Amino acid sequence: MxxxxxxxxxxxxxxxxxxxxxxxxxxxxxxxxxxxxxPYHDVALQWAVLTLVLVLAWAAAFPNWLLWWRETLLGSDWTGTPSLRATLFFLMALCLLKFTAVLLILRWRPLRLALTxxxxxxxxxxxxxxxxxxxxxxxxxxxxxxxxxxxxxxxxxxxxxxxxxxxxxxxxxxxxxxxxxxxxxxxxxxxxxxxxxxxxxxxxxxxxxxxxxxxxxxxxxxxxxxx
CATH class of the missing domain: 3.10.310.50 (Diaminopimelate Epimerase; Chain A, domain 1)
Structure with missing residues (x-):
């Protein structure tokens, strides 16, 4: 501070x-x-949104990596066969996790100010x-x-x-x-x-x-x- x-x-x-x-x-x-x-709270929100967009861009550019991470973290597909619904649900959860993590990290004012x-x-x-x-x-x-x-x-x-x-x-x-x-x-x-x-x-x-x-x-x- x-x-x-x-x-x-x-x-x-x-x-x-x-x-x-x-x-x-x-x-x-x-x-x-x-x-x-x-307080620059909107700056923290902007960084969180940017992170979300980057996660979506990464998933679009490297879908195999998305599938690999899903299987690594959750094991094989819940139904035993590849499922688009399960993959999209995993992607949504990943985006939400990253978005929330950035918001929480940027609650620390010195970092939020440095990134403004x-x-x-x-x-x-x-x-x-x-x-x-x-x-x-x-x-x-x-x-x-x-x-x-x-x-x-x-x-x-x-x-x-x-x-x-x-x-x-x-x-x-x-x-x-x-x-x-x-x-x-x-x-x-x-x-x-x-x-x-x-x-x-x-x-x-x-x-x-x-x-x-x-x-x-x-x-x-x-x-x-x-x-």
Missing amino acids: VSIAISEADRERVSAAVTAAEGASAGEIVTVVTEQSD PGVTKHRRVRRRAVALFKASAERRTEGRTGILIYLSVAERRAEIVADEAIMAVTTPETWGETMTALTAEIRQGRPADGLIKAVELVGGVLSAHFPRSADDHNEIPDKLIEL
Whole structure:
């Protein structure tokens, strides 16, 4: 099981970094860290279905092997003569056994995660980040300057989702260095350090485009959100 491994001291460090970054800009930075963005149960089902299909393909390509296994495991045909019904019943039982075995094996989360395609992880992490941004930061600031830094530990992936005013003056490439710094730290087992670096870099971009005004006030709490 993947552990978030963020101490109380780390939480305070991240919150302090957010406060400092917001002190030089009108932006509002929301930091969220989660152990995993999705359980990927459907991935286990897909692997089980693939296994079932492969068993059927094997039986079609090598019928003699199917008969050999049937006779080895069950002995000679129950009726004493070759039986299509008995062979099909054996094949059905074999498919069901393999299907169930794969589902049970993939209940172990690390293996299920390892067998999840990278594109699927990216899509699920992005979807979760967008949903959390809509709930926590989107249009919750007067100048539409909210931004979410989202870290999903198990997938070792991060996302940055920004409000409309920030999107108008930035591109996805703007956050390249931030994403690199964040993911590099998590791979080293230092998620808090990664978040702090990301906050500092995001704060630099925000201060350049949205300098803090005299009447600016904190519109979203600076604390780290753990899910």
